[in-house]
Structure formats: structure tokens, C-alpha cells
Amino acid sequence: LAGGHQIKSKDFVIAVSGTPGSGKSSFAKALNEAIPSSKVIELNDLVDEFKLFSSVDKMGSKVVKLKELEKKTKEKIKEQEKGTTLILVGHLTPEISIHPDITVVTRVTLHELIKRLEIRKYQKEKIKENIVSESVDYCGTKAKEQCKETYEVETDQDKKELIDYISGKVSGKDVTAPEIKEISNFDELLELVTEGNKYSL
Numbered sequence: 001l002a003g004g005h006q007i008k009s010k011d012f013v014i015a016v017s018g019t020p021g022s023g024k025s026s027f028a029k030a031l032n033e034a035i036p037s038s039k040v041i042e043l044n045d046l047v048d049e050f051k052l053f054s055s056v057d058k059m060g061s062k063v064v065k066l067k068e069l070e071k072k073t074k075e076k077i078k079e080q081e082k083g084t085t086l087i088l089v090g091h092l093t094p095e096i097s098i099h100p101d102i103t104v105v106t107r108v109t110l111h112e113l114i115k116r117l118e119i120r121k122y123q124k125e126k127i128k129e130n131i132v133s134e135s136v137d138y139c140g141t142k143a144k145e146q147c148k149e150t151y152e153v154e155t156d157q158d159k160k161e162l163i164d165y166i167s168g169k170v171s172g173k174d175v176t177a178p179e180i181k182e183i184s185n186f187d188e189l190l191e192l193v194t195e196g197n198k199y200s201l
């Protein structure tokens with residue numbers, strides 16, 4: 001890397017998806033810190049800033065206008081400066097037709113997810129919805145349909161390895177991809193169902 005210039009041949013788009021509360025924003029922040037020429041855009045911020053929702057449902061969640069979110073996100077990708085890395089964060093990234101180079105899906109144990117969502121004082125119905133979403137790997141399944149280079153991460157070690165890989169890759173290094181991990185929360189769901197729980201699971 002002569003003259004201290006990094007070889008950045010491409011403007012990468014990295015999508016970060018995952019169940020609400022699974023740790024997308026935290027992961028994106030760490031990735032952003034590891035890639036000097038990167039920028040984070042939270043899809044939720046676009047939804048708020050440009051009012052890309054039609055209503056708010058009974059659980060307090062915004063009903064997002066996906067076509068409009070897609071249009072706005074594509075505009076942001078178009079505006080992306082050459083040689084930079086755009087980190088798009090949101091559980092809806094696999095629901096809109098964009099073409100990320102890499103998708104990261106943050107996974108979390110159901111017990112940890114419940115703990116985090118209870119701290120946020122989410123309604124029971126909404127917590128239940130997210131437990132189900134996490135246990136069937138809704139975001140991961142969708143992401144894999146959209147992007148052939150999709151990684152799921154759960155532990156700090158998974159996250160570190162993936163951050164090393166992505167930051168290496170975007171700076172033009174010849175890096176080896178981490179192995180694809182199969183993460184399943186199904187046993188934990190079964191346990192919750194058989195033990196009984198307050199979410200009518």
C-alpha cells in the first residue's frame with residue numbers, strides 16, 4: 001500500500017438486519033469504528049425524517065411504506081461517495097429491494113431478547129412477536145433470499161471475526177470469509193413453551 005493510500009476499488013454496501021433489540025445498532029457502531037471511510041444510516045431514521053409510514057399499529061409500531069423506504073434508501077446508495085462503505089441498519093433491510101454486498105444478521109438468545117425488550121417496556125404482544133421472529137430466524141431467512149453473502153452473528157467472538165473480515169475486505173485485502181454459523185433458538189423456544197411463560201407462547 002504505497003504512499004499510505006488504501007486501495008478502495010469499490011463502494012461497499014453492508015446491510016445489518018435482525019430482530020428489534022438483537023443488537024444491530026451496536027454492531028453497526030463497532031463496524032463503523034473499524035472502517036474509517038464508512039457511514040451508518042439507520043432505516044428507522046429515514047422513516048422518521050421523511051415520514052415513510054402510514055400509521056402506528058396498536059402495539060405502537062410504525063407501519064412503514066416499504067416502497068417509499070426502498071426509494072429513499074436507493075437514493076442514499078446513489079449518493080454514496082466512491083470508495084466509502086455504507087452501513088444500512090434495520091430489520092427491514094431484507095424487505096426492500098436493495099443489493100447489499102454483505103448482509104449481517106444479529107442474533108440473540110431468547111432470554112436475552114426478552115430481558116432487553118422488557119427493559120424497553122414493550123407490550124407483551126410486541127415482545128411475543130419478536131420472540132417468534134427471533135426463534136424462526138425471520139430476518140436471517142429473508143436476508144439469505146436477498147443476499148448471497150449473509151452472515152449471522154451472536155457472540156462477541158462472531159462479531160469480532162466478521163468485523164475483521166468486512167473491514168479487511170473493503171480495504172482491498174485478501175481475507176478469508178468466516179464460516180457460516182447455524183444459529184438456532186428453537187430449543188430455547190420449546191423450553192419456554194413447555195415451562196410456561198407470560199407471553200402466551
Ligand SMILES: Nc1ncnc2c1ncn2[C@@H]1O[C@H](COP(=O)(O)OP(=O)(O)OP(=O)(O)O)[C@@H](O)[C@H]1O
Binds near residue numbers: 020
Ligand atoms: N453484544 C452485546 N452485549 C451486551 N449487550 C448488548 C450487546 N449488543 C447490544 N446490546 C444491548 O442490547 C440492547 C439492544 O441493542 P441495539 O440497540 O443495538 O439493538 P437493535 O437491534 O439496534 O434494536 P432496534 O431494532 O430497536 O434498533 C442495547 O441496550 C444494547 O446495549
Ligand SMILES: [Mg+2]
Binds near residue numbers: 024025026
Ligand atoms: Mg437499533
